[in-house]
Amino acid sequence: MTAFVSALDLFSIGIGPSSSHTVGPMRAARTFVEGLAADGRLEGVRRVTCSLYGSLGATGLGHGTPDAVVAGLAGLTPHDCDPDEVRGAWAGLGTDGTEVRLAGTHPITMTRPDVTLEPRTRLPGHPNAMTLQAWGDDDALPIAEETYYSVGGGFIRREGDAPEQAEGLRHPLPYSSAAELLDLCDRLGVNFCDVAWRNEVAVHGEEGIVAGLDAIWWAMAECVANGLHTEGTLPGILGVKRRAPEVRRRLEEYDRDEHVRDTSTEWLHSFALAVNEENASGGRVVTAPTNGAAGIIPAVGHYYLRFVPGADQEGIRRFLLTAAAIASLVKKNASISGAEGGCQAEVGSACAMAAGALCGVLGGTPRQIENAAEIAMEHHLGLTCDPVAGLVQVPCIERNAIAASTAVSAARLALHGDGTHIVSLDTVIETMRQTGLDMMTKYKETSEGGLAVNVIEC
Structure with missing residues (x-):
């Protein structure tokens, strides 16, 4: 399948x-x-x-x-x-x-x-x-x-329904592993996004998939904009203050002074904070691939548009298609659920998606893309999901900002190699699945262990 x-x-x-x-x-x-x-x-x-x-x-x-x-x-x-x-x-x-x-x-x-x-x-x-x-x-x-x-x-x-067939019969380029995806790219002389594009067109048509991808991105962009400009305190007993608006104001001041340091990484952080503060407030967000990890893909996408010369909307479409191709592998062969695999399944998956996708729009080859996704996932193995007070706030919001930085670092590191590496993406996904099975239940979105029991809530 x-x-x-x-x-x-x-x-x-x-x-x-x-x-x-x-x-x-x-x-x-x-x-x-x-x-x-x-x-x-x-x-x-x-x-x-x-x-x-x-x-x-x-x-x-x-x-x-x-x-x-x-x-x-x-x-x-x-x-x-x-x-x-x-x-x-x-x-x-x-x-x-x-x-x-x-x-x-x-x-x-x-x-x-x-x-x-x-x-x-x-x-x-x-x-x-x-x-x-x-x-x-x-x-x-x-x-x-x-x-x-x-x-x-x-x-x-x-319960009782047959497993989804994931439109398999309608996809002209099926694959079930990263190795198979790389083989498709080699045989056809294409990249991850091209394989995804052909599969999408077979189901939605060219106009349908372009319109759908653009709608997804505009929703992500609106979420970032709302988060950067909405003040206040997040709901819940923790009383977490929204930080994205203040970070935005400071960065705008820094950027007006041409002698101040490069602020691209700090803008990347602000984009992720903005999305996850909107999410924590119950606002409109896009699952990417989950809400708890929703800030990483939009943040890295905004980083691409703002700081990469020649970036455009077509690049964003290729970015999203590549990310989806990688997420599909994780969803089938492991999990994107924090309750099933811990936060490695949510933030780790999103980081791998963003790293591979950024690598792709920066000109990476299929093997460099696979390498970038593997690097990002490998360094999230074992990450627990232990939200304080059962709220998607601490440590979730900051975790998205840090993972966005990891995604950019993984993409750029992969671009300095030829795609040859020891651990394959398939191996790290399987390792994540096994780690999730071994992880104690109290560290999988139950708030019964870790930070959730060691942080004084009020």
């Missing part, structure tokens, strides 16, 4: 703070009520309950998961909803119940206890699991019950 996943699916426009804990559960809840409507059972529903298991239960409150569930039941979708309609959708339910219109039409009454957090219960399908039940007049037996897994990056899988 091909590894390739479309850039239009990997880079999905949604809301913060988490692709797996906010976007995925919202999609699952909406899918559930849409199924009820399609089966003609929606009118008989009087009550809906949801149980959040494992990582969703452990850090769901900090990630806004119950709010996302209620918003999804009401028919909202991550890509076009007003983020303000999601915030407080569950927390604002009254003690006597509040009306929620399932799929935007059928009214029921919901209370906060209708969504329960069960962090100690872990279902075998995935650490991010949730079970939805629809009830009628008979409280003894639900009308419908479905379990969904939020498998990272906003992707969901319903």
Whole structure:
């Protein structure tokens, strides 16, 4: 089965703070009520309950998961909803119940206890699991019950469904490993982005994929701009102050003085901070490949446009296509879910994507691109996911800024070689998968270990 996943699916426009804990559960809840409507059972529903298991239960409150569930039941979708309609959708339910219109039409009454957090219960399908039940007049037996897994990056899988075939039959250039991708590039005399382009065109057409890539980039750019100009404090008990606007002002002052040092790396940091502060506030972001790692691809893309001579929008399209080609390998052969593999699966994957993509638009060969991605991933192996207070803030925001720097360094280091290296990208991806399996659960998005238990929250 091909590894390739479309850039239009990997880079999905949604809301913060988490692709797996906010976007995925919202999609699952909406899918559930849409199924009820399609089966003609929606009118008989009087009550809906949801149980959040494992990582969703452990850090769901900090990630806004119950709010996302209620918003999804009401028919909202991550890509076009007003983020303000999601915030407080569950927390604002009254003690006597509040009306929620399932799929935007059928009214029921919901209370906060209708969504329960069960962090100690872990279902075998995935650490991010949730079970939805629809009830009628008979409280003894639900009308419908479905379990969904939020498998990272906003992707969901319903229990019992067959594995996705990832459009494999429609892709003219399938591959399942980096070695196979390199072989395709060698035989056809093309680069990573060209392989991705041909696969995308086969599914979406030339106009469709260009429009889709441009929409993704404009959403990323808008997120950066919003983050650079929005002051204030992030939600939650930590009281984290937004830093991106102050960094931007200082850098603008430095840049007006032509004798001041090169500020390109500091701008790179500011771009990443801006995105992840927007994400932490529940704003509009693009999964890249997750929300927790959403700042790295936009930051490196902005670095390319601002500091690389000759950079243009066509280069950004090639940048995104190359990143998607690399992310597809990680998603198929390891994981992009922090609850499954720790932060190495999120920030490590995003760093590898950005490093390879930047290497490509800087003129790198296929083997240099593969080398850049490998360097970036290798130096994130073992990175834990231990968010303080269950919020996507500490250490997540700074981690994106540092990983963006690592991506640029990896790309430029790879460009100084001929692509020959000891550890292959396939090997490091497999190592990341094995490391994730070995990593203790408390270090995988549960806030039960590491910084989460060693930082005083208030």
